[in-house]
Amino acid sequence: MSLWNYLEQIPTPLRQNYREMRLILGDQLNIRHSWFEDTEQVLFVMFEMRQETDYVRHHQQKVAAFFAAMRAFADVVGTMADILYVRLDSPKNQQNLVENLAKTAKALPQLEKFCFQQPDEYRLAEQLNKLSIAKTNEVVSSEHFLVDLDQLEQFLPTGKSPLLENFYRSIRRATGYLMDGAEPLGGQWNFDQDNRHALPASETVPTPVTFSNNVEHITQMLQANHVEMLGKLEPEALNWPISRRQSRELLQHFVRHALPKFGLYQDAMSTRGYLLFHSRLSFSLNTKMITPREVVETAIAEFESNPQAISLAQIEGFVRQIIGWREFVRLIYWREMPAYKEHNFFAAKRDLPQYYWTAETKMNCLQKSIQQSLDYSYAHHIQRLMVTGNFALIAGIDPNQVDAWYLGIYADAIEWVELPNTRGMSQFADGGLIATKPYASSGNYINKMSNYCQSCYYDVKLKSGPKSCPFNSLYWHFLNRHRDQLAANPRMGLMYRQWDKRPAEEQDAILQQADTWLVNLNEL
Structure with missing residues (x-):
């Protein structure tokens, strides 16, 4: 049982012996999958590729964690079967899934079958379903989800x-x-x-459980190959689980503490x-x-x-x-899919503010949530939904840019889970397919559920004026400009009745303040 980093390292007699090639994608690290029970005349293949590092700008921790987990998994597979693992910096790497598979298949003269687990991402399924590199192509379940x-x-x-x-x-x-x-x-x-x-x-x-995985060899490779990334990473102490053992340790810590x-x-x-x-x-x-x-x-x-x-x-x-x-x-x-990726119910088109990449904003809730994301490549669901997502929604940010940010900045973000949560739940861009109402709110919700507002430059109690919380006026501006689309929603009626009860001069002050914020969105 061997692990090779280069196709040319596999002895010629072995290459002639392989009848089946099985692909393992970077999010298919299930060592208990049934296809590891029978590995005779099988070559497993894994690839690190620019195709995957470059489709959005990813967090350093995300890329390092994926590659570290993939390499650790390949080492385990190598104790049971033959596996070809192609690193990102291999001169033989075509940096594209289809081309890498075609090149490998060409070097296996007796190849009869190509097998892969059902991908979780539509774009990868499109690549693999169109591929014909062996007499037989077989798609199997990933044996992970409760519902196939x-x-x-x-x-x-x-x-x-x-x-x-x-x-x-x-x-x-x-x-x-x-x-x-x-x-x-x-x-x-x-x-x-x-x-x-x-x-x-x-x-x-x-106290959170921590890991100190040394990924200096991976970060050096990424830097040498000029992979553009974001966020912070201590290469000698990556704090993400990269093995089943560490994942089980994290699980046990959670249920107990x-x-x-x-x-x-x-x-x-x-x-x-x-x-x-x-x-x-x-x-x-x-x-x-x-x-x-x-x-x-x-x-x-x-x-x-x-x-x-x-x-x-x-x-x-x-x-x-x-x-x-x-x-x-x-x-x-x-x-x-694929139509879901194009939904933009509110026709939102503003650019994502620069502080989503830097955390340099006077809004304390956004500053803390974004800085945490840059530091840890993690934020929990309410920070994502009701702070960063809520602000993007009420400010009318292009959902394509919102998707790209969420998909890149979080270590757990894979399109199948990111896209419905962001474009659907957070931005209501699907018009209500997932959520029964937009998850938009003023600063009041954030003040109720956090301590962010206590030390903020802006005053959460104010709806207009230069020190007023931007969430307040932007929320009412959002409801006002989308009244035709939302007024009939039974869960929104109360908010519109509250808005209609406000004196006209108060409404005007709130809307004018929101217009000021929108013109100066990057200065907040």
């Missing part, structure tokens, strides 16, 4: 409006997770109303920590180093063994994120 794509019509029928709650309940019934026979445990499906608390000053925040209060504070934001009670398991999940089943079952086992510490509301909130939302947005992505 051939079940898409069963769970999200074409022509029907998808509802997360219905989908979530069907998955609970199918898996038996948190069920008491045919009924939900505790007689209630959803405890979301119990899980919307701000973080009190008296609450102790768990953070799960007991996860649901309670899952929407909270604070300068006291970047992680709070969140798991940070998304990178491990999205690269398939661990599976949603083992994550959920480990969490439920901890809940069942320690019900005094972990309430039903806490475990349900976590399970819903994994088996509900994560699976739901994946099926939305595959049902709606």
